Amino acid sequence: MDYVELRVQAPQELADILVAELAEVGFNTFEDNDEGFCAYIDEDQFSPDDVAEIMARYQGQGELQFEDRIITRQNWNAEWEKNFEPLVIADRVSVRAPFHAARPDLAHEIVIMPRMSFGTGHHDTTALMLTNQLDVNHQGQRVLDMGCGTGILAVMAAQLGAQSVLAVDVEPWTAENAADNARENNVQGTVEARLGDISALDGEEPFDIILANINRNVLLDDMPAYARYLRPGGPILFSGFYEEDLAQIRAAAEQAGFVYESHRVQNHWVSAIFRQPA
Structure with missing residues (x-):
């Protein structure tokens, strides 16, 4: 099954409220970005009416824009490969994809192929x-x-x-x-x-x-x-x-x-x- 990605542009204080509201209608994964956040839900659980109702309640409380799109299994790889940069956590753990350079100087190295998983x-x-x-x-x-x-x-x-x-x-x-x-x-x-x-x-x-x-x-x-x-x-x-x-x-x-x-x-x-x- 595919995902629906909801991209939301909103100020931080409003974004926090919207995340809580969207969680109540089935969105289960959220990723912050500079403009707001992205929320994800299985396609069969997605209700455009629920989203529209939530967003309507907060119109006028800051600049708020949103749009949704389907992320299929086929294009998910392209999405993460385009954006997935190697990461160091707590100065001890390297998280990278197979096409990134290894970090033998760190205590732990985790190689991840995300596919459609978060x-x-x-x-x-x-x-x-x-x-x-x-x-x-x-x-x-x-x-x-x-x-x-x-x-x-x-x-x-x-x-x-x-x-x-x-x-x-x-x-x-x-x-x-x-x-x-x-x-x-x-x-x-x-x-x-x-x-x-x-x-x-x-x-x-x-x-x-x-x-x-x-x-x-x-x-x-x-x-x-x-x-x-x-x-x-x-x-x-x-x-x-x-x-x-x-x-x-x-x-x-x-x-x-x-x-x-x-x-x-x-x-x-x-x-x-x-x-x-x-």
Whole structure:
């Protein structure tokens, strides 16, 4: 299935509000840019009427323009190859495509072929999650990466010494892409890519670490399940939401039994670490 990309030009304070509104009608991935942001949704979930209604409510509150277009599987490669630049995160992690030069001077190198999946490290949430992962002991751990996208966090977990990583996503091409990227980084023996939502974990034993970079609504809905699937004492890393949503995420996490530890903020996006009590 193809994506719809909604390109929005709006001032920052209005853009933050619009992202929250669009998330409520099914948009699940957002990328900031100098003029506003891009929002993405599966084509079969896209409602032009919902978008028009949201935008109409905020006309007159600053310069606001928007347009949508279909991004097909065929042209997605051209889109990311045209714009994908190599990236260094926390001065320790190189994220690049196969056609970029290697960075042997850095501790970790992740090679990503995004295809139609999201998660190259360029979005603030992915960069924040990678940075937080560097502070978590993965050695010998069994890791779950929910909403894995390209599998970049799963690859990072494997490079940090995880014994096994289960990478789960609801989109068939995303699960395929995560598996391909595991092979690209020579961690296919550690990373298993699986198609599905939270129900794909049925029968699984609790994990030592959970990584969940999805979006606010999915995190809130699945919070009780995360609590079931994380062993006592284990950390869970969240991202995919704005700074103003942290209080709601924290309340739901604490209601599920998690204990807040820390969070990082980058361009209003957040990655937070909680822990299951021992």
